[in-house]
Amino acid sequence: xxxxxxxxxxxxxxxxxxxxxxxxxxxxxxxxxxxxxxxxxxxxxxxxxxxxxxxxxxxxxxxxxxxxxxxxxxxxxxxxxxxxxxxxxxxxxxxxxxxxxxxxxxxxxxxxxxxxxxxxxxxxxxxxxxxxxxxxxxxxxxxxxxxxxxxxxxxxxxxxxxxxxxxxxxxxxxxxxxxxxxxxxxxxxxxxxxxxxxxxxxxxxxxxxxxxxxxxxxxxxxxxxxxxxxxxxxxxxxxxxxxxxxxxxxxxxxxxxxxxxxxxxxxxxxxxxxxxxxx
Amino acid sequence: xxxxxxxxxxxxxxxxxxxxxxxxxxxxxxxxxxxxxxxxxxxxxxxxxxxxxxxxxxxxxxxxxxxxxxxxxxxxxxxxxxxxxxxxxxxxxxxxxxxxxxxxxxxxxxxxxxxxxxxxxxxxxxxxxxxxxxxxxxxxxxxxxxxxxxxxxxxxxxxxxxxxxxxxxxxxxxxxxxxxxxxxxxxxxxxxxxxxxxxxxxxxxxxxxxxxxxxxxxxxxxxxxxxxxxxxxxxxxxxxxxxxxxxxxxxxxxxxxxxxxxxxxxxxxxxxxxxxxxxxxxxxxxxxxxxxxxxxxxxxxxxxxxxx
Ligand SMILES: Nc1ncnc2c1ncn2[C@@H]1O[C@H](COP(=O)(O)OP(=O)(O)O)[C@@H](O)[C@H]1O
Ligand SMILES: [Mg+2]
Numbered sequence: 261x262x263x264x265x266x267x268x269x270x271x272x273x274x275x276x277x278x279x280x281x282x283x284x285x286x287x288x289x290x291x292x293x294x295x296x297x298x299x300x301x302x303x304x305x306x307x308x309x310x311x312x313x314x315x316x317x318x319x320x321x322x323x324x325x326x327x328x329x330x331x332x333x334x335x336x337x338x339x340x341x342x343x344x345x346x347x348x349x350x351x352x353x354x355x356x357x358x359x360x361x362x363x364x365x366x367x368x369x370x371x372x373x374x375x376x377x378x379x380x381x382x383x384x385x386x387x388x389x390x391x392x393x394x395x396x397x398x399x400x401x402x403x404x405x406x407x408x409x410x411x412x413x414x415x416x417x418x419x420x421x422x423x424x425x426x427x428x429x430x431x432x433x434x435x436x437x438x439x440x441x442x443x444x445x446x447x448x449x450x451x452x453x454x455x456x457x458x459x460x461x462x463x464x465x466x467x468x469x470x471x472x473x474x475x476x477x478x479x480x481x482x483x484x485x486x487x488x489x490x491x492x493x494x495x496x497x498x499x500x501x502x503x504x505x506x507x508x509x510x511x512x513x514x515x516x517x518x519x520x521x522x523x524x525x526x527x528x529x530x531x532x533x534x535x536x537x538x539x
Numbered sequence: 540x541x542x543x544x545x546x547x548x549x550x551x552x553x554x555x556x557x558x559x560x561x562x563x564x565x566x567x568x569x570x571x572x573x574x575x576x577x578x579x580x581x582x583x584x585x586x587x588x589x590x591x592x593x594x595x596x597x598x599x600x601x602x603x604x605x606x607x608x609x610x611x612x613x614x615x616x617x618x619x620x621x622x623x624x625x626x627x628x629x630x631x632x633x634x635x636x637x638x639x640x641x642x643x644x645x646x647x648x649x650x651x652x653x654x655x656x657x658x659x660x661x662x663x664x665x666x667x668x669x670x671x672x673x674x675x676x677x678x679x680x681x682x683x684x685x686x687x688x689x690x691x692x693x694x695x696x697x698x699x700x701x702x703x704x705x706x707x708x709x710x711x712x713x714x715x716x717x718x719x720x721x722x723x724x725x726x727x728x729x730x731x732x733x734x735x736x737x738x739x740x741x742x743x744x745x746x747x748x749x750x751x752x753x754x755x756x757x758x759x760x761x762x763x764x765x766x767x768x769x770x771x772x773x774x775x776x777x778x779x780x781x782x783x784x785x786x787x788x789x790x791x792x793x794x795x796x797x798x799x800x801x802x803x804x805x806x807x808x809x810x811x812x813x814x815x816x817x818x819x820x821x822x823x824x825x826x827x828x829x830x831x832x833x834x835x836x837x838x839x840x841x842x843x844x845x846x847x
Binding site: 437439440442443445446447448449457458461462535537538539 | 618645675
């Protein structure tokens with residue numbers, strides 16, 4: 261029953277994708293509307309416009325270009341011409357570092373907040389104010405104080421991924437069932453051992469959910485951050501290709517951002533499943 | 540003094556009330572048990588039974604008074620006092636073996652894995668869960684979960700077992716089997732046990748002493764019923780014993796009417812000197828019994844010979 265449902269869903273997905281490609285192909289194939297264009301714009305658009313071909317690349321153009329990228333993802337021809345793999349690597353490394361720092365800070369702090377009503381109340385106003393700040397708003401301050409654009413991007417990732425993890429950890433820890441805590445108490449389990457043997461496993465699904473939200477946000481933010489700081493990374497690549505007017509490369513980058521984002525999410529989803537326990 | 544293994548001495552528990560004042564759940568509560576005795580508390584919901592048990596466990600602190608166990612005032616929880624929780628409170632991310640082993644390693648921190656496992660296994664076998672060691676709580680029935688709870692409590696060889704309505708969530712058949720197991724284990728090991736129950740027959744089957752509590756707030760321990768049935772009583776033919784109905788009716792009467800009217804009708808109530816009754820037994824037996832055991836436990840107090 262479920263397998264047939266899955267099969268039918270896959271068929272529908274493929275049909276939808278094919279329809280999307282078909283419409284895309286038809287829409288970008290060619291138009292007769294050459295004369296309607298203002299002369300400057302036509303000049304700007306160059307051959308594509310004068311030949312009556314759409315400026316928007318079709319799926320076949322994108323496919324061909326994608327194949328080219330996939331064949332050599334790691335080439336490096338100087339600062340403005342690096343392989344897609346290298347650019348993605350930079351972005352993933354920044355996200356990884358910023359995210360890791362956030363984990364190191366958010367989880368112990370979340371434990372503290374979850375376990376101590378005093379600290380929870382004391383830190384609450386700060387968290388309430390800091391949480392809604394767009395991570396990119398920190399960028400100028402980061403650039404000014406850190407001075408290194410790459411580290412600033414990592415800082416921005418840290419700042420944006422810390423909140424969901426912090427709040428989820430605090431919530432998960434505070435919501436551990438009283439009876440499990442009581443089991444540990446009646447067994448005279450010390451605070452540290454209790455934190456690791458009862459609270460951590462009990463709160464792990466909630467913590468991992470926070471981590472999953474964080475990785476999603478971090479991946480959203482890295483593209484914007486790299487557009488701002490420039491130099492390397494998939495965000496910079498998108499911006500650079502836009503300046504080169506290579507819409508094909510922009511589309512490929514968008515596709516790659518989506519795929520990497522999905523993979524990161526799936527990895528965290530798998531971890532979440534590993535720590536989730538049935539009750 | 541020596542045979543007062545557990546002694547609850549004048550404890551009170553108050554909560555901040557709604558209107559700024561305090562609500563007293565109970566106060567000046569005195570209760571004692573001998574080593575190896577099985578005590579059951581019966582009373583209506585909300586009278587404070589769980590609160591008493593939690594204080595005994597050390598999970599809750601009395602607002603006044605103290606609890607002495609084995610000659611020492613208790614301070615917080617202890618591995619000497621194991622709790623079997625009503626909701627079994629198994630750690631769902633651990634297996635049956637893992638749950639019992641957690642208790643074992645908590646008591647004996649320097650035992651190696653093999654020793655812990657062997658010890659845990661012994662108690663899993665004792666409660667009849669051999670073969671289910673590697674199952675998770677979610678894969679067990681309610682009765683099996685409670686068996687794990689019992690194994691976990693017994694595995695640390697506690698001085699006292701505290702049980703808060705341990706079988707109330709189970710079906711009658713499972714409840715019966717587990718009652719048999721608990722009684723067998725307690726008799727075999729001379730385990731001191733303190734249990735809360737709603738089930739009169741459960742109390743009659745398991746308990747040596749049944750503590751009757753009146754309704755809250757301001758609940759009091761109205762009387763202590765000594766179980767007159769023989770030690771070798773069986774669960775199945777319990778009701779055939781000549782004293783069974785006298786005992787049962789006495790407890791049910793209390794629950795139905797006297798638990799509500801107690802405060803209004805009894806004027807000379809002394810919380811330190813709660814009447815002990817043996818329903819169905821002639822007065823003389825009570826007096827004789829009082830002479831050699833009950834009086835001895837409170838030598839300075841003259842006990843009124845009370846019957847139903
Ligand atoms: N944290 C609390 N704050 C205020 N009142 C409480 C609290 N815990 C329990 N009580 C009250 O104490 C009384 C006794 O509760 P409990 O010991 O659980 O009763 P029982 O186990 O006999 O049903 C109840 O009336 C309950 O409302
Ligand atoms: Mg209760």
